[in-house]
Amino acid sequence: MFLKQFGRYLLLLKSLFVKPENINIYWKEMLRQMTDIGIGSLGIVAIISIFLGAVTTVQTAYQLVSSLIPKSVIGSIVSDSTILELAPTITSLVLAGKIGSSMASELGTMRITEQIDALEIMGVNTPAYLIGPKILAAVIIIPCLIILASFMGIYGGLVAGQLSGIVATEEFVLGARDTFRGFSVFLCLVKSVTFAFIISSVAAFNGYYTSGGALEVGQSSTRAVVYCCILILFSDYMIADLLI
Amino acid sequence: MIEVRNIIKSFDQNHVLKDISATFKPGKTNLIIGASGSGKTVFLKCMVGLFEVDAGAILYDERNFSELGPKQRKEIRKEIGMLFQGNALFDSMSVEENVIFPLNMFTKMNQKEKLERVNFCLERVNLKGVNKLFPSEISGGMQKRVGIARAIVQNPKYLFCDEPNSGLDPKTAILIDNLIKEITVEYNITTIVNTHDMNSVMEIGDHIVHLHNGEKNWEGSNKEVLTSSNKELHGFIFASDFLKEALLSDKSKKS
Numbered sequence: 001m002f003l004k005q006f007g008r009y010l011l012l013l014k015s016l017f018v019k020p021e022n023i024n025i026y027w028k029e030m031l032r033q034m035t036d037i038g039i040g041s042l043g044i045v046a047i048i049s050i051f052l053g054a055v056t057t058v059q060t061a062y063q064l065v066s067s068l069i070p071k072s073v074i075g076s077i078v079s080d081s082t083i084l085e086l087a088p089t090i091t092s093l094v095l096a097g098k099i100g101s102s103m104a105s106e107l108g109t110m111r112i113t114e115q116i117d118a119l120e121i122m123g124v125n126t127p128a129y130l131i132g133p134k135i136l137a138a139v140i141i142i143p144c145l146i147i148l149a150s151f152m153g154i155y156g157g158l159v160a161g162q163l164s165g166i167v168a169t170e171e172f173v174l175g176a177r178d179t180f181r182g183f184s185v186f187l188c189l190v191k192s193v194t195f196a197f198i199i200s201s202v203a204a205f206n207g208y209y210t211s212g213g214a215l216e217v218g219q220s221s222t223r224a225v226v227y228c229c230i231l232i233l234f235s236d237y238m239i240a241d242l243l244i
Numbered sequence: 245m246i247e248v249r250n251i252i253k254s255f256d257q258n259h260v261l262k263d264i265s266a267t268f269k270p271g272k273t274n275l276i277i278g279a280s281g282s283g284k285t286v287f288l289k290c291m292v293g294l295f296e297v298d299a300g301a302i303l304y305d306e307r308n309f310s311e312l313g314p315k316q317r318k319e320i321r322k323e324i325g326m327l328f329q330g331n332a333l334f335d336s337m338s339v340e341e342n343v344i345f346p347l348n349m350f351t352k353m354n355q356k357e358k359l360e361r362v363n364f365c366l367e368r369v370n371l372k373g374v375n376k377l378f379p380s381e382i383s384g385g386m387q388k389r390v391g392i393a394r395a396i397v398q399n400p401k402y403l404f405c406d407e408p409n410s411g412l413d414p415k416t417a418i419l420i421d422n423l424i425k426e427i428t429v430e431y432n433i434t435t436i437v438n439t440h441d442m443n444s445v446m447e448i449g450d451h452i453v454h455l456h457n458g459e460k461n462w463e464g465s466n467k468e469v470l471t472s473s474n475k476e477l478h479g480f481i482f483a484s485d486f487l488k489e490a491l492l493s494d495k496s497k498k499s
Contacts, residue, residue, distance in 0.1 A: 022350070025348055026348060045301065056341075113328070113330055113335075114328045114330055114332040115332050115334055118295060118326065118328060118334075119322075121325075122322070122345075122346050122349065122350075123318045123319075123321035
């Protein structure tokens with residue numbers, strides 16, 4: 001069963017690589033998807049990352065009981081953990097819920113209302129037209145959201161440290177700068193692109209092959225989110241294990 | 245002309261189409277009739293390639309659709325227009341965007357030419373002033389007409405209609421039937437309509453194929469339907485007691 005589904009998934013991905021019928025329409029569709037995913041998710045990403053950074057600062061300070069450890073370490077820990085793990089993984093898990101379910105239900109509804117059949121009859125390559133722009137848009141815009149989430153997470157940590165009197169801004173910045181490595185950003189980007197591909201392709205696969213009615217659309221949407229989350233966590237571990 | 249030769253289609257152990265052959269000529273409204281579950285929709289979907297047949301051939305003007313590769317199939321599909329049972333209009337697009345979509349995708353016409361063609365098609369199906377409305381903002385009958393406009397916008401050689409009257413009141417259903425008939429004759433299209441609506445059979449059935457349990461049971465015209473002695477066809481057409489009684493009283497008057 002798993003192998004059959006995996007084979008179907010690979011065949012679907014293969015069918016994306018064809019010459020578009022009209023490149024302008026594909027381009028417009030990709031821009032529309034980028035706006036939907038990017039602008040549409042900006043609010044939730046901002047809220048989550050700011051609070052994650054803030055909580056990390058407060059909890060790190062709670063665990064650093066020794067007076068021998070300088071306060072600037074909080075800045076190091078918050079910035080490193082935000083860039084390496086919190087921003088890419090938590091943001092992607094949230095986006096899997098938001099974008100993944102939306103993509104799966106959009107395609108599932110199109111399938112059960114015969115809109116995909118209508119496109120097929122017209123001669124449109126439906127995977128390329130319906131899924132291709134979604135994957136491309138996600139792979140471009142989700143890393144941008146994650147970079148933004150990293151900045152906002154660190155900023156959230158800094159503000160929380162300052163407001164609660166845990167760590168001064170200067171100390172926080174000093175710590176963050178002290179341990180900053182370009183490789184962490186590279187790792188963050190690798191994770192972002194991988195997670196973006198997983199979210200868009202797995203959700204689209206589940207939606208595209210929906211059959212039945214409204215109940216099945218809901219099931220596809222739920223399945224898409226669950227598979228995305230599991231695959232994100234699994235690939236997170238694999239990337240960390242292979243690249244660090 | 246569309247010719248179907250000995251097509252067979254099964255889903256696992258369920259044999260839906262059993263060796264069906266038929267010829268559908270241009271300029272005629274060809275009807276496929278039969279009870280629910282008789283295989284009408286599967287037959288239609290096999291003809292347009294949404295389902296692969298297990299055996300047999302589907303010929304579009306001598307071009308064997310079942311043996312063609314994806315590229316050649318795509319070329320034939322550009323000659324096909326289809327009206328779906330649930331309309332299958334793109335609900336995120338306005339009426340105008342729905343109808344213009346095939347032109348945007350496949351033609352090199354400029355925007356002015358495309359809009360002229362869209363307006364012509366919408367006027368042809370008696371729709372005016374709805375260009376900017378969304379499918380959810382118009383009635384079921386209007387949605388059917390938008391579906392027809394989208395199906396004919398590329399001047400198709402073949403038009404398929406899956407239950408065009410489902411969910412419509414009798415008056416609107418007759419309007420849609422007549423529209424399909426007019427378009428078929430006007431553009432000499434090979435039209436195939438899937439229906440179990442008896443009004444459609446009598447109004448527009450130039451050529452009728454009756455399916456029963458996945459087999460072709462009867463073939464003829466709307467004039468021959470009422471006089472046929474075919475038991476299954478008779479059972480399908482005169483399913484209601486009212487019609488049975490009307491037929492009996494008609495016969496007794498004649499005798």
